[in-house]
Amino acid sequence: MELQLEAVTKSYKSKQVLKGISLTMGAGVYGLLGPNGAGKTTLIRILADVLRPTNGRVLYDGKDIRTVGDEYRAKIGYLPQDVRFYGDFTGRDYLEYSAALKGMEKARAKKRIEELARSVGLWDDLKRKCAAYSGGMQRRLGIAQALLDDPEILILDEPTSGLDPYERIKFRNIISAYAEDRLVLLSTHIVSDVEHIAARIMMMEYGTIQHIRTGGAYVQMMEGKVWLEEMPAEQLIAYQNRAVISNVRAKGGRMEVRIISDTKPVPDAVQAVPTLEDAYLYLFNYLPERAGR
Template sequence: MELTIEKLTKRYGDKDAVKSVSLNLTPGVWGLIGANGAGKTTLMRMLTGILSPTSGRILYDGAEISVLGERYWDRLGYLPQTFGFYPEFTVTDYLEYISALKGLTRHQAKRRICMLLELLALDDVRKKHIRKLSGGTQRRIGVAQALLNDPDILILDEPTSGLDPGERARFRNLLSEMAQNKIVFISTHIVSDVESVATQNAIMKNGKLIGIPKQAGCCRLCSASG
């Protein structure tokens, strides 16, 4: 399983938000580190199909995602920086709603929701309204919705925003467990969120990849160009 990014560029007017980024991602945790405004979110929104690139290609196992369409999106989980929900939704209501949008049967949804509530320490808030919960808890709910369809590719945009140190540690452990059979691509401006669990990290600035820190293990990013 591979997600290949070839010279991906996104241009707005005369400004390149993402400039000729190339990466080759295989199962494991891949960190994308950069300050706000570096282009991380734009890159991730292109990987999900929300944005169309100005130039370049995104391939899933050798096929362009624009051609694969739903066959790609069915294998994708995405946590944006902010996610919306109706004010009256409880945690369970929200996850059942997202499960229906993702095409899960009621039986599949019930099984996945129960498993994820336990995995992400959300079982005690399952009947509470999301709007009344802390930012960190809401973030964990966002991670849960991204995992509902048991995706092969998990794209997480600043997933630890609002989490306390203990929650960050638990999240890193969860990433390590998930990465055994998934491509997990996580953006962050906090190096410690990914440095101990990432297969490889890349640094992004002004829309370009500017550095690939040396790391044990796979080094596929070492040939990336920006």
């Protein structure tokens, strides 16, 4: 199975928010990272076939998804970034209704609803109105909805927003087990959501996918660019306008500051083992010379 973008652009009036994206995805987990406004949701909505590109095409196994139509939509599970629940629907009503829309046979739907409600930790809450669920519970209900019909292509827009750390770990486990022979694309702001489960991580900014690499390749790129330095707390405030700081922790009466820099920032700085989050900070935003953009 292959999903391919061919020079996809999207413009709103005169503003181009996707600038000619071409890429090919096969089975496996793809993580989509990028700052607010990068174009992640726009790209995801085009892949989910709820938004038309201005130019370019999306091909599923070589065929334009606009001509494949319903048959394509039947193969995808999609969790939008913003799902609102309202009315008197219980969690179970919502999942049954979603299953009916997907044309699932009743007995199979019942079985899948039980399986998924258990795996996302909502089994005991299915009788409650989903409008009254907490934010994290609503997100998990949305994840269950996307997985209902065992889609070949699973597209999740910020699935983990609002999930507590325990639910986040459970989510990662569900996704890595699921993705074996399927395509999963998920956007997130939480680097650790995709660090260990994504075969490929895409870094997106200004409507372009700037990098597609393995998590390991990003980490390798950061070798020799991450430093630890101790300083008094007062110094930190001034320092953060000059350097990219990826973390700070209290150590005795001083602060241990994690700094991203191509060269040794101060003589007594020591090298640290890099992470994907360091790479994210290095590649986006946060270099002082790019501040104020």
